[in-house]
Amino acid sequence: xxxxxxxxxxxxxxxxxxxxxxxxxxxxxxxxxxxxxxxxxxxxxxxxxxxxxxxxxxxxxxxxxxxxxxxxxxxxxxxxxxxxxxxxxxxxxxxxxxxxxxxxxxxxxxxxxxxxxxxxxxxxxxxxxxxxxxxxxxxxxxxxxxxxxxxxxxxxxxxxxxxxxxxxxxxxxxxxxxxxxxxxxxxxxxxxxxxxxxxxxxxxxxxxxxxxxxxxxxxxxxxxxxxxxxxxxxxxxxxxxxxxxxxxxxxxxxxxxxxxxxxxxxxxxxxxxxxxxxxxxxxxxxxxxxxxxxxxxxx
Amino acid sequence: xxxxxxxxxxxxxxxxxxxxxxxxxxxxxxxxxxxxxxxxxxxxxxxxxxxxxxxxxxxxxxxxxxxxxxxxxxxxxxxxxxxxxxxxxxxxxxxxxxxxxxxxxxxxxxxxxxxxxxxxxxxxxxxxxxxxxxxxxxxxxxxxxxxxxxxxxxxxxxxxxxxxxxxxxxxxx
Numbered sequence: 001x002x003x004x005x006x007x008x009x010x011x012x013x014x015x016x017x018x019x020x021x022x023x024x025x026x027x028x029x030x031x032x033x034x035x036x037x038x039x040x041x042x043x044x045x046x047x048x049x050x051x052x053x054x055x056x057x058x059x060x061x062x063x064x065x066x067x068x069x070x071x072x073x074x075x076x077x078x079x080x081x082x083x084x085x086x087x088x089x090x091x092x093x094x095x096x097x098x099x100x101x102x103x104x105x106x107x108x109x110x111x112x113x114x115x116x117x118x119x120x121x122x123x124x125x126x127x128x129x130x131x132x133x134x135x136x137x138x139x140x141x142x143x144x145x146x147x148x149x150x151x152x153x154x155x156x157x158x159x160x161x162x163x164x165x166x167x168x169x170x171x172x173x174x175x176x177x178x179x180x181x182x183x184x185x186x187x188x189x190x191x192x193x194x195x196x197x198x199x200x201x202x203x204x205x206x207x208x209x210x211x212x213x214x215x216x217x218x219x220x221x222x223x224x225x226x227x228x229x230x231x232x233x234x235x236x237x238x239x240x241x242x243x244x245x246x247x248x249x250x251x252x253x254x255x256x257x258x259x260x261x262x263x264x265x266x267x268x269x270x271x272x273x274x275x276x277x278x279x280x281x282x283x284x285x286x287x288x289x290x291x292x293x294x295x296x297x298x299x
Numbered sequence: 300x301x302x303x304x305x306x307x308x309x310x311x312x313x314x315x316x317x318x319x320x321x322x323x324x325x326x327x328x329x330x331x332x333x334x335x336x337x338x339x340x341x342x343x344x345x346x347x348x349x350x351x352x353x354x355x356x357x358x359x360x361x362x363x364x365x366x367x368x369x370x371x372x373x374x375x376x377x378x379x380x381x382x383x384x385x386x387x388x389x390x391x392x393x394x395x396x397x398x399x400x401x402x403x404x405x406x407x408x409x410x411x412x413x414x415x416x417x418x419x420x421x422x423x424x425x426x427x428x429x430x431x432x433x434x435x436x437x438x439x440x441x442x443x444x445x446x447x448x449x450x451x452x453x454x455x456x457x458x459x460x461x462x463x464x465x466x467x468x469x470x471x472x
Contacts, residue, residue: 015393015396015397016393018362018363018393019363019389019390019393021363022363022366022367022385022386022389023386023389023390025367025382025385026367026370026382026383026385026386026389027382027386028382029381029382029385030380030381030382030383030386030428032381033380033381033382034380034432039381042381043375043381046371046372046374046375047375049372050327050331050372050375050376053324053327053328053331053376054331054376056328057328057329057331057332057333058331058332058333060332061332061333128333129331129332129333129334129335130333130334130335130339131376131377131378131379132330132331132334132339132342132376132377133377133378133379134339134340134437134441135379135429135434135435135437136378136379136434138378140378167378174378181434181435202435265335265336267333267335
């Protein structure tokens with residue numbers, strides 16, 4: 001008969017048992033997170049603990065930037081000032097035209113009895129860091145649900161669209177860049193008004209137009225802007241430029257690659273755009289009770 | 300001759316738990332620094348490295364719970380799938396705790412080999428989880444971080460052992 005003596009030190013479960021417990025716990029979390037969205041509260045709680053660390057970690061960079069801004073020479077400031085003044089005058093001319101155009105547009109829309117185009121509001125946010133995860137392209141910005149950031153809002157910079165808010169924490173939010181695989185933007189070809197769907201390819205600086213027939217009129221250098229038909233992105237924001245069109249009769253669709261116009265990989269300030277909700281209500285809800293009434297009447 | 304590869308065992312003071320906590324927080328901080336471009340590829344996972352160090356050096360002081368909670372924190376900071384880092388760090392902690400006698404036997408250079416292999420295994424777990432959830436293979440540079448982490452192991456283990464060195468007795472010549 002073999003028997004083992006009682007353990008000399010009490011150490012609790014063996015490492016293997018502990019490994020099994022913690023692995024099962026992690027796997028349960030993984031499956032719950034991947035399949036259902038039950039864990040957002042838990043994520044928010046952990047995010048509150050991690051938040052100070054995230055702010056502290058990004059502090060040196062912003063302090064260095066501010067120190068750099070402080071030590072600029074007189075001549076650079078003067079040159080900048082002159083350039084900005086010139087730009088301001090140029091913009092003022094455009095802006096005056098814009099006012100007239102807006103009035104004209106509103107008038108024409110009234111004549112055509114078309115819906116008013118939606119106005120947009122925006123919140124300025126700073127990019128804290130890019131997520132370390134090499135599988136996705138995400139940035140963390142310093143505004144969250146406390147500053148009325150909502151899930152799904154587009155994120156733009158001074159040139160065009162860079163991404164979309166995909167997760168909101170109390171003081172931070174996560175934006176998925178348009179270059180992320182599976183991130184889709186509905187676009188419009190500015191040259192001829194063709195609508196298309198632009199998807200990220202998972203590489204830096206490469207986007208792809210999906211499901212475009214071989215004979216569709218897309219050329220190198222075409223500018224793509226958001227079409228606005230999804231109700232998520234406001235219409236007319238520049239997104240990308242076509243860089244290569246490959247038409248191979250062996251495939252059903254043309255292979256069109258584009259490059260993003262905005263500084264998708266830059267750090268700095270971004271705008272989180274909020275579309276004022278002026279969409280007409282969906283008619284489906286009103287149709288259903290009407291049918292029910294009809295049915296009752298018939299019977 | 301055979302003894303040459305084994306480490307010279309020093310007598311060290313017991314480690315203070317607060318020091319372990321401070322190093323782990325520092326590792327988390329390093330991980331969420333705004334790395335970009337080229338650096339993001341060669342950046343080691345500092346949390347994995349420090350967790351592995353403490354599991355090898357002090358397996359009684361730190362264990363699965365700490366590794367798992369740190370994993371959850373990294374998942375939130377990276378916005379990755381919840382539990383991905385938690386699983387990888389738990390397995391890393393297990394390997395560190397089981398192998399700690401063996402790794403401590405060696406001098407720093409052979410230790411690096413162990414560390415790099417363990418961290419690469421850690422990477423493979425994360426890769427497997429991501430591929431199963433539908434991501435693409437990010438390319439071989441993905442593994443570079445662990446090799447860099449291996450290079451950081453010797454300075455790190457010297458640095459983290461410093462507070463445990465007994466101060467020389469001033470009365471003793």
